[in-house]
Amino acid sequence: MIICEDLLFSNGAKLEKYNPADVVFEEGTSAKYYFQIKCGTVKLNTFLEDGKEFVHGLPFDGHCIGESYLFTGHNYAVNAIAVTGCEIIKIPKDQFLKILLDKPALMLEISRYTADRLHFRYMISSFLAISDPIIKLQKLFDHLKMYFGFEEMYSFLIPYTRQQIATLTGMRVETVIRYVKKMNEQKLVRLDSTKIYY
16 A cells, blocks of 8 residues: 555545446546555556557556646556455545645655556566567566566466466467466466466
């Protein structure tokens, strides 16, 4: 969690529930709220002119979304859409900025989080130049494992479905399924039913 939930609620935040496919915010609209995911998964995406979807990320429990837009005059360049049922803490922009003025150390936390997300997006973009599916999967899994502070082999449960992994890596879901099995055979991952341990 980026900001303590109690601090957000004591400053006027509300908890909102979203069903799968509900829109949290839309591309082209202005940023009026700080959003922090209490539980669930959200998809940050854009739709291209040909109707294809480009997924920028799949933040989940504890992550904030669209926070960088609260510091600019730009409208959102992405959509945020619930992938699962979600509970999201929402606080008006002016109240959020007041919290940061009252507690400037939180600005460092927000900046660190935003820098981590930017790093993740750069890494995802690099997948376009990688042809080996196993290398793509390893890069994604390495980043996630390091982000959550896991080191031991097979200690980290990948928090995404195979479809979500396919979306993030630009591969077809069938390709992800096939190469995750190969990684299991090579002892790079451990499979337990549908769960992937890295």
